[in-house]
Structures are given as structure tokens and as C-alpha cells.
Amino acid sequence: MIGPLLGLALGGWVYAMLWGLVWLAGRVVSVPPSLRWTLPWLLFQTYIVGGLFVTGDLPGAPAAVLKFISLVGGFSLVFGVAARYRQGEAAAAGPAAWLAAGLGPWLIALAAEWL
Amino acid sequence: MRTLRITGVVLICLAALTAVALAHTPIFLTPGRAHPPIRNPAQSWAIYGRLPPGKTADLIPMEAQSGQPFRLKLLVPQGQGAFCPRTVLMGPDLQGEPPPSTGLRSGLPGDMPPYPGRPSEPPLTPGPYHGAYTLLEPAGPPEFYEQFTQIRYNVCGEASYSFPTDGRYQLVIYDPAREGGTYTAALGQEERFGLADALLFPLTWARVHVWLWR
Numbered sequence: 001m002i003g004p005l006l007g008l009a010l011g012g013w014v015y016a017m018l019w020g021l022v023w024l025a026g027r028v029v030s031v032p033p034s035l036r037w038t039l040p041w042l043l044f045q046t047y048i049v050g051g052l053f054v055t056g057d058l059p060g061a062p063a064a065v066l067k068f069i070s071l072v073g074g075f076s077l078v079f080g081v082a083a084r085y086r087q088g089e090a091a092a093a094g095p096a097a098w099l100a101a102g103l104g105p106w107l108i109a110l111a112a113e114w115l
Numbered sequence: 116m117r118t119l120r121i122t123g124v125v126l127i128c129l130a131a132l133t134a135v136a137l138a139h140t141p142i143f144l145t146p147g148r149a150h151p152p153i154r155n156p157a158q159s160w161a162i163y164g165r166l167p168p169g170k171t172a173d174l175i176p177m178e179a180q181s182g183q184p185f186r187l188k189l190l191v192p193q194g195q196g197a198f199c200p201r202t203v204l205m206g207p208d209l210q211g212e213p214p215p216s217t218g219l220r221s222g223l224p225g226d227m228p229p230y231p232g233r234p235s236e237p238p239l240t241p242g243p244y245h246g247a248y249t250l251l252e253p254a255g256p257p258e259f260y261e262q263f264t265q266i267r268y269n270v271c272g273e274a275s276y277s278f279p280t281d282g283r284y285q286l287v288i289y290d291p292a293r294e295g296g297t298y299t300a301a302l303g304q305e306e307r308f309g310l311a312d313a314l315l316f317p318l319t320w321a322r323v324h325v326w327l328w329r
Contacts, residue, residue: 009313010310010313011310011312011313011314011316012313014310014313014314015314015317044317047317047318048317048318048321051318051321051322052318052321052322052325055143055318055322057143057321057322057325057326058325060329061325061328061329063328063329064324064325064327064328064329067324067328068321068324068325068328
């Protein structure tokens with residue numbers, strides 16, 4: 001049991017650090033705050049959608065893509081609303097920015113279903 | 116920095132919650148394509164399959180050694196009506212009646228399709244000096260909640276046995292009702308889970324749900 005626990009804890013830390021690094025890089029190159037907070041979310045969704053294309057799971061599953069769009073859309077909305085209630089630069093990224101970042105790759109996947 | 120600390124703590128809490136479940140290495144079967152043999156059937160594998168309607172079967176070859184444990188749990192995601200595929204283990208030295216506690220009985224079921232798909236493929240019969248054991252109906256609890264992927268399953272059969280001799284074995288999974296559906300065969304029990312598995316976990320979770328929601 002300690003193996004999976006350790007592995008997932010380490011994996012969690014790596015993702016947290018990657019998120020922080022992207023955010024930090026955004027600060028260094030003066031990316032607007034709204035983009036600085038949502039860019040890691042966009043990159044994470046790009047990794048998932050890209051991975052599904054590489055493994056051959058997509059395209060060919062439009063029903064699954066639609067369910068992911070509702071799931072990711074729901075999470076993006078929650079993050080966006082939560083950001084609105086925060087103080088400081090995080091408040092710059094509202095629901096629209098989070099939705100655009102989260103759903104962008106999935107909308108491309110949906111478009112690929114018809115190509 | 117406060118946000119980073121909070122994110123880290125949340126991710127570790129999530130990791131601790133999901134790690135309660137067993138770690139299985141996923142295998143996604145492609146319908147109509149033969150899967151390469153599983154070299155270590157004692158290791159934990161989660162085999163995700165989808166049987167199309169009709170007289171077809173999925174074949175999962177395994178290279179096993181004498182005395183190696185054979186643990187199998189056949190699971191069906193809930194919401195598929197009465198779909199419950201049948202599982203047959205074919206291979207060398209599978210002779211005689213195994214004890215009922217193994218979850219197996221000797222012999223081939225009469226409703227097994229003669230070919231995996233097309234009649235041009237090799238027939239589904241055990242070779243000379245080989246035998247076949249069929250999974251019994253489950254005796255344990257009929258439901259199983261898989262915490263890693265948050266999927267609720269019905270248990271369609273469970274077996275615990277030891278491979279009697281070195282050689283190539285084959286799992287045959289088919290639907291006696293010929294209606295088809297999705298299933299997961301949880302094979303083996305030796306957990307292997309490292310940093311690479313943890314990093315790939317979000318993608319694996321997504322792959323499992325594409326398989327489920329397809």
C-alpha cells in the first residue's frame with residue numbers, strides 16, 4: 001500500500017510544482033495575470049487531450065468528448081467563480097478565462113470528430 | 116507562495132484518498148486485434164475490453180510459470196442491464212475438477228463461440244494435452260467500487276488458482292447472450308506503482324472514462 005501512496009504523493013507534488021513553475025514563468029515574462037493563472041489549466045487539458053490522441057482513444061468517441069466537455073466545463077466554472085472571490089491577481093482570471101482555458105483543447109477534439 | 120502550499124496540500128490529500136485502492140496496470144484491448152501475451156500474470160493488471168454484439172470473444176494470452184498465482188475478478192460497469200460475460204481459462208494441464216473454492220469448474224461451456232470472430236481465425240479449442248476451466252458465478256458480494264477510477268462494478272466471477280505448469284494460457288471472454296458490452300478483467304495481485312504511473316494517472320483516468328463513455 002505504501003508504494004501507491006508514495007507514488008501518488010510524489011506525482012501530486014510534481015504536478016503542483018509544474019503548476020507553480022508555469023505561474024512563475026508567467027510572472028517573469030510579464031504575462032497578464034488572467035493568463036498566468038489559467039495557462040497551467042490549459043496545458044493540463046492539452047496534455048490529456050493530446051495523450052488521448054497519441055494513444056488512439058480519440059477521435060472516434062464523440063459521446064465521451066461531450067461528457068468530458070461538461071465535466072471540465074463544470075470544474076473550470078468552479079475555479080473561475082472561486083477566483084472571482086479571491087483577493088489579488090488571481091481575481092483577474094474570471095469564469096470566462098477559466099472556461100476558455102479548460103475547454104479549448106476539448107473543443108478541438110470535438111471538431112476532430114467531424115473531420 | 117501561500118497558494119502553492121495550499122495546492123500542494125490539496126493534491127497530497129487527493130493522492131492519499133485515491134491510493135486506498137489497489138494499483139493495476141491498465142491494458143486497453145482493441146476489438147478485433149490480438150493482444151500480445153501478458154508475461155507476468157501474477158502482476159496486477161486491469162484489462163479494459165468491449166465485446167461487440169454477436170458471436171465474438173476477446174482472447175488474452177498469458178505466459179505463466181508453474182505455481183504462479185492466477186487471480187481474476189471479472190467486473191462489469193453498472194448500468195448495462197443483465198450483461199455478464201463468461202470467462203474461460205484454457206491451457207496446459209488444466210485437467211480434473213478444481214476445488215469449488217477456486218471459483219472454477221472443469222470443461223468448456225457449450226455456448227462458447229467456435230471462433231473469436233471470423234471463421235478464418237484459429238478455432239477456440241484447447242490444444243492436445245490442454246484443458247479448460249470456466250469461471251463460476253460469483254459467491255462474494257455482487258458489487259465492487261473501484262476507487263482509483265470511481266467506477267461502480269458488478270462482479271461477474273472471481274477465481275483464485277495456481278498455474279499447474281509452465282506454458283501459454285489463454286483467457287477467453289465472451290457474452291453468452293451475444294449482446295455485448297464493456298467489462299474489466301482484474302488479473303493478478305502483485306502491485307507495481309511508481310512515479311511514472313502517478314504522473315500518467317490523469318491520462319489513465321481519462322482513457323478509462325473514454326472507454327466507459329464511448
